[in-house]
Amino acid sequence: MAEVQPRYDDGRQTTLLGVAGLVFEALPEGALWWADEGLLVVADLHLEKGSSFARRGQMLPPYDTAETLARLGSLVARLAPRRVVALGDSFHDDGGAERLAARDRATLAGLQSGRDWVWIAGNHDPRPHGLGGTCVAELSLGPVTFRHEPRAGGAMGEIAGHLHPAAVVAGNGKWVRRKCFAGDGHRLVLPAFGAYAGGLNILDRAFAGLFAPATFRAFMLGDRVYPVSPRLLRRD
Amino acid sequence: MSRRAAPKTDIDILPPVFRDWFVARGWAPRPHQLELLRRAREGRSTLLIAPTGAGKTLAGFLPSLTALHERPKVNRPGGRGIHTLYISPLKALAVDIARNLEKPIAEMGLPVTIETRTGDTPLHKRQRQKLKPPDILLTTPEQAALLLSATDADRFFADLDMVVLDELHALVTSKRGDMLSLGLARLRQLAPNLKAIGLSATVADPDALRAWIMSGAQPKALPEPPASPLPGGERDRVRGAAAGRVMPPHPVSLPSPDARPAKRTSPHRGEVGGEVAPAPSTTLRAVPLLHPSGRGEELADLVVVKGGARPDISILDSAEHVPWSGHTARYALPDIYRLIGEHHMTLVFVNVRSQAELLFQELWRINTEGHPIALHHGSLDAAQRRKVETAMSAGKLRAVVCTSTLDLGIDWGDVDLVLNVGAPKGASRLAQRIGRANHRLDEPSKAILVPANRFEVMECRAALDANYIGAQDTPPIRDGGLDVLAQHVLGMACSAPFSADALYAEAISAYPYRHLDRATFDRVIAFVATGGYALKTYERFAKIRQGTDHLWRIAHPSVAQQYRLNVGTIIETALLNVRVSRSAKQGFAGRGGRVLGKIEEYFIEQLAPGDTFLFGGMVLRFEGIHENEAIATRAADAEPKIPIYAGGKFPLSTYLAEGVRAMLADEKKWKNLPEQVSTWLEVQKRRSLLPKREQLLVETFPRGNRFFMVAYPFEGRLAHQTLGMLLTRRLERAKLKPTGFVASDYALGVWGLGDLASAFASGKPSLAQLFDEDMLGDDLEDWMADSYLLKRMFRNVAMIAGLVDKRHPGREKTGRQVTVSTDLVYDVLRRHEPDHILLKATWADAATGLLDIGRLGDMLKRIKGRIVHKALDRISPLAVPVMVDIGKEAIAGEAGEDVLREAAEDLEREAMGDG
Structure with a gap:
């Protein structure tokens, strides 16, 4: 099996990691870049989470959708991807697509124009919507499959979201908690990209059994992406 | 009538049945008890300041009991509403008071019903209380807020005549106090003739408390024009004039009860007991209505009980080595045990739960005599605590190791010694605890302070001096929190539709909100309605709406439900039940077993199954988490594997800091200090120097491959932490490569790779520049933008204000799916609407609370031009304690790129090694 050792590439100022023998770039913004295919992957945007909470009486600041789209927009502008894949839970609930404000709707349309856009269904947003692009259950490209929720058991070449991984390391008398990618060369789980989407410690039971212990790494987000051995990880 | 020469209030003021009751017991009513009764009969509100043991409780209730005795019966279905509402900060205290009152009520055969209502009161009892209210209801601020938010609040409180506020000094400086002040203002709306009695220990500024008690007494009749609020001073004058009575500005003495010549007392504020020795005396001061300074606020009457025998306090003079650092005071264990043996009943106070656990376990280990020693702290299950309390009042215990849950005026049995382990941290707290030792005024209380380290020895010494000179340092009452106001506004909407004008007038009649301007108030209403954002997209989800009648009302009954779940200002860290299962073999199936109490979730999460820890005085083996319970079994280990590290919970108070600095400076x-401590200071003087009172000493020295700087501001851990964050930013900019810092209550240590001593010597930067006040400008702003502490504070504000729902440990199944990280909300809000009202509220909390910016600012001002630098070639004696703390204290969550980089490099090394 072709293994790709995760590493920081000084020349490209980016962290490379492997899934099923293919090389991807983990971006500090929390997105995955497949340069050969011009493919940008983001997970768990949770757009309209603010208004979803507001419906139930918790008036979160209504700026999360604009914020998330702006972050995505700057990546799109920089990388000019041919295709964007959103790994599910793109909206916090099924009504999110309808609640999208006109301004945000226009921003999204701008991002989609001139490229393929794939919405993968998530547990928060299982129904297809009419916001441009294609709505699918999952997407396979060569040896890798993009889906929302990681499948139990060993999955070769799976790129997923859903779990919102985050990791904690300690040192120099302080501890640092960051969102992270979690991968073992066979499977990769992306951090949640949404402005209101939090992180779950990858030592949580929800991650149990997903990764091969020997090759499992956390890729923590910071000024760059830092590959970290699970040996150094801490609980919250 | 004139109060010019306040006459001795005659015992005749008491109805015969009360007089007979006193006589039958061979007691005489105390002058202040009669005095409070007389004032209540005149319809006046009063603040009673008295030391523990002065009969405060009876004084507070005598007016109600006599009034209820004399009140004609009515034949109304359900009888009358509540006559007296008693509010205490502690559930346990309310229960205790009920117990204490039932006795005289029964003995006098008074037709008075008395009940408690707390979070533990069963639903059926609460419902019954609504239908058939007791005469006297004893409750907490949270329950009072809930009662006031009910739709029948006006009926429930229509007959309210008296409100008794216990331990007022402890309440008013917190957000619970803010909440209660708004509640009091509302109560006075519902029952305009309401009288209030505040019961308090000695405080620095009784006038603030007197004004606080009058919250709601004079709401402005006419609402102010919304656009142009009156300046504070003018408003106060209007209200002061409305009070309408001018009294001579000097206090008047009352004769003491034993008819010796009346003692003229000075009007000096903040006097405490112990003025006269050796003969016990009780002196009353009656103080006139209006504030002598002409501040013009309406003030409640003041009755001060002085006297009491001078407490007998000493510092433990141990033959053992007093450690440099740490908080356990383990060295003093044999001494503590010996003292318990020598006394009838000892209370051993410690500052935090983990300390209590540790000390309790250690005491039992050496308890060869088998003394009954018990443990009492807030995390223990209520039933466990109740058991200890009962055993204690029955005189079955020799000692109780306890935390501040016993701090507040619960009356215990015959305690003859109080041990205070660790630093008392504030002179008021110390006075409070020592009050426990004795509930008879005329016997001296005995207390021994047990410092845990050398700085604490000095702090104890300062505290001791403070107690003798009667200095008090309760923090001043701050302006009321906007988050609390938001919660109150929603509560009022749940109760009945309100007009913004009227509610504003009511809010500013509450003392903590007297400076609140109308524009801010309107923003709070907008926040409650839709979040109050500049981007108005939530109108359709509004929680409260303004009708065509201009009244605000809740949009849906579910809003009231949500309010009820979120009421309160105490933000608990998530707690898990600790259940002790009999056997681990059954695993999670083996539920059963008893619940020992609650433990912080973050602590449990760091345990792996099999780890042992200390709880409820036992070494427990952690088996796993099941829903909201941590399952554990008893372990045979003598030592827990996972220690709980926790330093003092409270920062060094300003007053004691001053005392410690003075002590350092004055050989x-x-x-008065133990020899090993004074020797320590002498060596410090020889090797480095000791700063003068107003100076700030900064030492620099190399150690290992790093350069250290230790500063000694003595301003408390919080202010030092903030200072540390800001200094490292500046050092970073000066390219001195700081790599960490550690803050204690007394000192701050910063270290890095750059040579700090030579940088200061060459003025790159100079120490004066480094410590310049301007760090509280841009540096602070920048740092706060991403500060972990600020985010934590924002979370509390967001929960109190109702932006996010409070967590209800136990009631939530899958917490992570229904909550949102307030850290992320904070980031987004700060970027998109930095002047939002919740950020304003957070900043206000930061300035006074966790970051102690106010205190840091005062310190920077004080030391301007007074920094002394001592460049050393090695560590000084004074620096040892703070250096020992390095590695124990972790500064959480700040810029962590260096940590991440090191972690990643570790992986690279591993990869190279593997390859």
Whole structure:
């Protein structure tokens, strides 16, 4: 099996990691870049989470959708991807697509124009919507499959979201908690990209059994992406 | 009538049945008890300041009991509404008071019903209380807020005549106090003739408390024009004039009860008991209505009980080595045990739960005599605590190791010794605890302070001096929190539709909100309605709406439900039940077993199954988490594997800091210190120097391959932490490569790779520049943008204000799916609407609370031009304690790129090694 050792590439100022023998770039913004295919992957945007909470009486600041789209927009502008894949839970609930404000709707349309856009269904947003692009259950490209929720058991070449991984390391008398990618060369789980989407410690039971212990790494987000051995990880 | 020469209030004021009751017991009513009764009969509100043991409780209730005795019966279905509402900060205290009152009520055969209502009161009892209210209801601020938010609040409180506020000094400086002040203002709307009695220990500024008690007494009749609020001073004058009575500005003495010549007392504020020795005396001061300074606020009457025998306090003079650092005071264990053996009943106070656990376990280990020693702290299950309390009042215990849950005026049995382990941290807290030792005024209380380290020895010494000179340092009452106001506004909407004008007038009649301007108030209403954002997209989800009648009302009954779940200002860290299962073999199936109490979730999460820890005085083996319970079994281990590290919970108070600085500077004072401590200071003087009172000493020295700087501001851990964050930013900019810092209550240590001593010597930067006040400008702003502490504070504000729902440990199944990280909300809000009202509220909390910016600012001002630098070639004696703390204290969550980089490099090394 072709293994790709995760590493920081000084020349490209980016962290490379492997899934099923293919090389991807983990971006500090929390997105995955497949340069050969011009493919940008983001997970768990949770757009309209603010208004979803507001419906139930918790008036979160209504700026999360604009914020998330702006972050995505700057990546799109920089990388000019041919295709964007959103790994599910793109909206916090099924009504999110309808609640999208006109301004945000226009921003999204701008991002989609001139490229393929794939919405993968998530547990928060299982129904297809009419916001441009294609709505699918999952997407396979060569040896890798993009889906929302990681499948139990060993999955070769799976790129997923859903779990919102985050990791904690300690040192120099302080501890640092960051969102992270979690991968073992066979499977990769992306951090949640949404402005209101939090992180779950990858030592949580929800991650149990997903990764091969020997090759499992956390890729923590910071000024760059830092590959970290699970040996150094801490609980919250 | 004139109060010019306040006459001795005659015992005749008491109805015969009360007089007979006193006589039958061979007691005489105390002058202040009669005095409070007389004032209540005149319809006046009063603040009673008295030491523990002065009969405060009876004084507070005598007016109600006599009034209820004399009140004609009515034949109304359900009887009358509540006559007296008693509010205490502690559930346990309310229960205790009920117990204490039932006795005289029964003995006098008074037709008075008395009940408690707390979070533990069963639903059926609460419902019954609504239908058939007791005469006297004892409750907490949270329950009072809930009662006031009910749709029948006006009926429930229509007959309210008296409100008794216990331990007022402890309440008013917190957000619970803010909440209660708004509640009091509302109560006075519902029952305009309401009288209030505040019961308090000695405080620095009784006038603030007197004004606080009058919250709601004079709401402005006419609402102010919304656009142009009156300046504070003018408003106060209007209200002061409305009070309408001008009294002579000097206090009047009352004769003491034993008819010796009346003692003229000075009007000096903040006097406490112990003025006269050796003969016990009780002196009353009656103080006139209006504030002598002409501040013009309406003030409640003031009755001060002084006297009491001078407490007998000493510092433990141990033959053992007093450690440099740490908080356990383990060295003093044999001494503590010996003292318990020598006394009838000892209370051993410690500052935090983990300390209590540790000390309790250690005491039992050496308890060869088998003394009954018990443990009491807030995390223990209520039933466990109740058991200890009962055993204690029955005189079955020799000692109780306890935390501040016993701090507040619960009356215990015959305690003859109080041990205070660790630093008392504030002179008021110390006075409070020592009050426990004795509930008879005329016997001296005995207390021994047990410092856990050398700085604490000095702090104890300062506290001791403070107690003798009667200095008090309760923090001043701050302006009321906007988050609390938001919660109150929603509560009022749940109760009945309100007009913004009227509610504003009511809010500013509450003392903590007297400076609140109308524009801010309107923003709070907008926040409650839709979040109050500049981007108005939530109108359709509004929680409260303004009708065509201009009244605000809740949009849906579910809003009231949500309010009820979120009421309160105490933000608990998530807690898990600790259940002790009999056997681990059954695993999670083996539920059963008893619940020992609650433990912080973050602590449990760091345990792996099999780890042992200390709880409820036992070494427990952690088996796993099941829903909201941590399952554990009893372990045979003598030592827990996972220690709980926790330092003092409270920062060093300003007053004691001053005392410690003075002690350092004045060699003459060292003779009062244990020899090993004074020797320590002498060596420090020889090797480095000791700063003068107003100076800030900064030492620099190399150690290992790093350069250290230790500063000694003595301003408390919080202010030092903030200072540390800001200094490292500046050092970073000066390219001195700081790599960490550690803050204690007394000192701050910063270290890095750059040579700090030579940088300061060459003025790159100079120490004056480094410590310049301007760090509280841009540096602070920048740092706060991403500060972990600020985010934590924002979370509390967001929960209190109702932006996010409070967590209800136990009621939530899958917490992570229904909550949102307030850290992320904070980031987004700060970027998109930095002047939002919740950020304003957070900043206000930061300035006074966790970051102690106010205190840091005062310190920077004080030391301007007074920094002394001592460049050393090695560590100084004074620096040892703070250096020992390195590695124990972790500064959480700040810029962590260096940590991440090191972690990643570790992986690279591993990869190279593997390859």
